[in-house]
Amino acid sequence: MRIIDIRSDTGTLPTDKMREAMKTAVVGDDVCKDDPTVNLLEEKAAKITRMEAALFVPSGTFGNQVSLFTHCNRGDEVLLHDSSHIIQHEAGASAIIAGVQLRAIDSVDGLMDLKEVEHKIRKVKDPHFPETKLICIENALSNGKVLPLSYMKSIYDLAKKYNLNVHLDGARLFNAAISLGVPVSDITKYSDSVTFCLSKGLCAPVGSIIAGTKDFIKKAIYNRKIMGGGMRQVGVLAAPGIIAMEEMANRLVDDHINAKKLAMMINKLPMINVMTNNLDINMVFFTVSQKVDEEKMINFFKSHNILIYPPEEGVYRFVTNNGVKKGDVPYIVDVLSRFLQTH
Numbered sequence: 001m002r003i004i005d006i007r008s009d010t011g012t013l014p015t016d017k018m019r020e021a022m023k024t025a026v027v028g029d030d031v032c033k034d035d036p037t038v039n040l041l042e043e044k045a046a047k048i049t050r051m052e053a054a055l056f057v058p059s060g061t062f063g064n065q066v067s068l069f070t071h072c073n074r075g076d077e078v079l080l081h082d083s084s085h086i087i088q089h090e091a092g093a094s095a096i097i098a099g100v101q102l103r104a105i106d107s108v109d110g111l112m113d114l115k116e117v118e119h120k121i122r123k124v125k126d127p128h129f130p131e132t133k134l135i136c137i138e139n140a141l142s143n144g145k146v147l148p149l150s151y152m153k154s155i156y157d158l159a160k161k162y163n164l165n166v167h168l169d170g171a172r173l174f175n176a177a178i179s180l181g182v183p184v185s186d187i188t189k190y191s192d193s194v195t196f197c198l199s200k201g202l203c204a205p206v207g208s209i210i211a212g213t214k215d216f217i218k219k220a221i222y223n224r225k226i227m228g229g230g231m232r233q234v235g236v237l238a239a240p241g242i243i244a245m246e247e248m249a250n251r252l253v254d255d256h257i258n259a260k261k262l263a264m265m266i267n268k269l270p271m272i273n274v275m276t277n278n279l280d281i282n283m284v285f286f287t288v289s290q291k292v293d294e295e296k297m298i299n300f301f302k303s304h305n306i307l308i309y310p311p312e313e314g315v316y317r318f319v320t321n322n323g324v325k326k327g328d329v330p331y332i333v334d335v336l337s338r339f340l341q342t343h
Contacts, residue, residue, distance in 0.1 A: 006332065009320075010200055015322075021240055025037045036057050049184055058230075068134065078135070080137070082339075089142075106153060137165075146180060168187070173194065174201065174249045199244075203248050207238070259279065295310075
């Protein structure tokens with residue numbers, strides 16, 4: 001029986017074409033740079049982002065962490081917004097792997113005040129202070145928002161004023177590009193390195209890309225090895241990644257349309273309050289004005305073949321993806337409505 005998974009776009013399944021590509025992929029030892037399929041994936045990723053070079057890594061968290069590890073020395077300070085994925089959802093890896101100090105800056109929907117960012121930059125070397133080395137930004141954000149290019153440019157220009165690098169956590173980079181109506185390279189040009197996922201909305205079964213200068217990637221290859229990311233004959237995973245970039249990016253617009261339709265429909269239900277300012281991509285955030293039993297709600301949806309996550313700090317998130325069809329939207333709304341009426 002078909003299951004509708006709206007917990008996240010991480011639940012997408014590889015397409016039939018991806019599975020066939022995995023079956024027939026030409027492979028070699030990627031640690032020796034002998035895997036032609038991985039090499040092709042990395043070349044295409046570098047071209048799409050207009051970076052000098054790219055590197056295939058196991059996951060988005062891995063990509064962020066190897067980037068911090070490569071940009072920074074132990075004890076350096078990294079500036080980033082207070083709700084960033086690197087702080088909230090990467091298990092404290094920055095302290096464990098790169099050994100950096102994260103300095104969180106208050107933000108509104110991921111937007112840090114530029115004056116506050118500049119104030120937090122360590123401008124002089126002092127034996128009492130860590131050295132500011134990197135600013136991290138995120139686009140699209142995991143709260144459903146997309147940063148404007150003008151803001152990214154302002155952060156990038158500020159970083160260069162103080163000879164700092166900028167790392168872009170672009171896990172959903174292609175969603176951001178669809179939302180902004182620009183090519184990916186218009187976003188990545190305001191960063192020195194970028195991570196993006198081939199999974200999630202792009203449907204590859206596993207893997208992410210980091211891109212940057214040739215020198216950065218050369219050092220990142222070494223650091224990837226330290227972190228256990230040398231993956232040998234990994235062309236079987238790179239092959240669906242190529243399809244993800246070339247064929248799945250444009251279909252993300254369908255996810256965005258379905259999310260907006262879902263938001264509009266459930267917002268009409270009693271007790272539902274949709275966060276309508278967080279609808280830039282494929283995510284719908286909402287609260288329920290009356291207290292409900294979270295476990296009962298999850299089980300009710302599951303009994304109707306829909307998978308949802310429990311709320312985080314009282315906020316529910318439904319995520320559209322390639323496995324959620326246009327016709328599924330009214331059904332999801334109906335199930336939510338029936339739950340509210342009966343519980």
